[in-house]
Amino acid sequence: MIVLEDVVKRYGDHVAVDGLTLTARPGVVTGFLGPNGAGKSTSLRVLLGLDRPDRGTALVAGVPYASLRAPLHLVGALLDARAVAPRRGARPHLLALARSNGISARRVDEVLGLCGLEAVAERPAGGYSLGMAQRLGIAAALLGDPPVLVLDEPVNGLDPDGIIWIRELLRGLAAEGRTVLLSSHLMSEMAVTAEDLVVVGRGRLVAQTTVRAVVEAADEGGVLVRTPDAGAFATLLRARGLSARAEGGEVVRVRGTRTDEVGEIAAAHRVTLLELSPQRATLEEAYLRLTRGAVQFRGAPGRAPEAPRGPRAGARAAA
Numbered sequence: 001m002i003v004l005e006d007v008v009k010r011y012g013d014h015v016a017v018d019g020l021t022l023t024a025r026p027g028v029v030t031g032f033l034g035p036n037g038a039g040k041s042t043s044l045r046v047l048l049g050l051d052r053p054d055r056g057t058a059l060v061a062g063v064p065y066a067s068l069r070a071p072l073h074l075v076g077a078l079l080d081a082r083a084v085a086p087r088r089g090a091r092p093h094l095l096a097l098a099r100s101n102g103i104s105a106r107r108v109d110e111v112l113g114l115c116g117l118e119a120v121a122e123r124p125a126g127g128y129s130l131g132m133a134q135r136l137g138i139a140a141a142l143l144g145d146p147p148v149l150v151l152d153e154p155v156n157g158l159d160p161d162g163i164i165w166i167r168e169l170l171r172g173l174a175a176e177g178r179t180v181l182l183s184s185h186l187m188s189e190m191a192v193t194a195e196d197l198v199v200v201g202r203g204r205l206v207a208q209t210t211v212r213a214v215v216e217a218a219d220e221g222g223v224l225v226r227t228p229d230a231g232a233f234a235t236l237l238r239a240r241g242l243s244a245r246a247e248g249g250e251v252v253r254v255r256g257t258r259t260d261e262v263g264e265i266a267a268a269h270r271v272t273l274l275e276l277s278p279q280r281a282t283l284e285e286a287y288l289r290l291t292r293g294a295v296q297f298r299g300a301p302g303r304a305p306e307a308p309r310g311p312r313a314g315a316r317a318a319a
């Protein structure tokens with residue numbers, strides 16, 4: 001269990017974390033979300049005793065991290081994958097960590113295997129790709145077989161195989177009863193990895209909830225239909241009081257209803273349906289609504305880059 005209670009952290013005049021209370025419970029992956037600068041990393045640093053809060057408490061399994069003698073047995077953390085001595089290989093790096101926490105060399109080899117690092121175990125970590133560095137950070141977090149894991153953006157830099165690997169790893173670790181707190185900006189990944197959610201904005205709690213509840217709350221009921229005469233079917237649906245719009249081709253989009261109702265109307269009027277599917281809100285849409293007022297850094301509206309000029313333009317555009 002992870003508990004932050006009324007945590008405040010200031011840097012000079014800037015309040016990075018502003019009275020934040022949250023929990024992450026055992027047995028599930030808890031996603032930690034928030035716009036850039038919302039205070040996620042700062043909260044994790046406070047939790048891991050790397051920053052002292054100006055107010056409030058942060059407890060892991062009921063105790064402050066700083067009071068732990070061999071913390072790797074209780075908490076595995078990945079905050080910054082590049083924070084490794086660049087000349088050291090994965091194995092020597094993990095061996096040094098293991099030794100300081102009374103962990104065997106056999107466990108080091110186990111986690112190297114688990115994280116797919118055996119082939120590069122002696123190569124200097126400074127030459128690792130970001131994905132390999134992330135794997136090393138995850139290996140270090142798993143070293144003490146801890147019941148609590150805290151991972152800040154562990155998916156960064158991983159290739160599709162790596163993303164699936166970490167998704168299954170984290171879900172498996174949670175299913176064993178561990179507490180897993182995971183920050184990421186990848187909403188599609190969070191949607192399939194996390195069960196609980198903590199959303200922060202401008203240092204404050206926006207929501208402590210579940211992925212399912214957030215998505216359901218944002219779901220306004222939408223149905224997509226494909227039918228040979230989209231215009232006629234949209235007119236029919238509107239005559240029945242539904243909000244329906246024919247789009248190009250065979251597509252009709254209907255708002256504020258379910259597939260059952262649309263299917264029954266089609267059947268009653270002997271309309272051929274080529275497709276009838278619910279359009280659910282995504283976690284990304286739900287998240288964007290939740291944090292609308294809490295985004296601090298926003299880019300200008302997107303503009304397509306200008307077409308490249310010159311003799312190599314085609315090659316560059318295709319690259």
Ligand SMILES: Nc1ncnc2c1ncn2[C@@H]1O[C@H](COP(=O)(O)OP(=O)(O)OP(=O)(O)O)[C@@H](O)[C@H]1O
Binds near residue numbers: 011034039
């Ligand atoms: N050591 C520091 N000194 C001064 N300000 C800091 C420091 N660390 C963080 N901040 C500020 O605190 C705020 C919260 O930063 P933090 O890194 O915790 O946000 P975050 O939610 O992790 O953001 P991101 O998603 O961009 O990683 C930001 O405004 C940041 O600039």
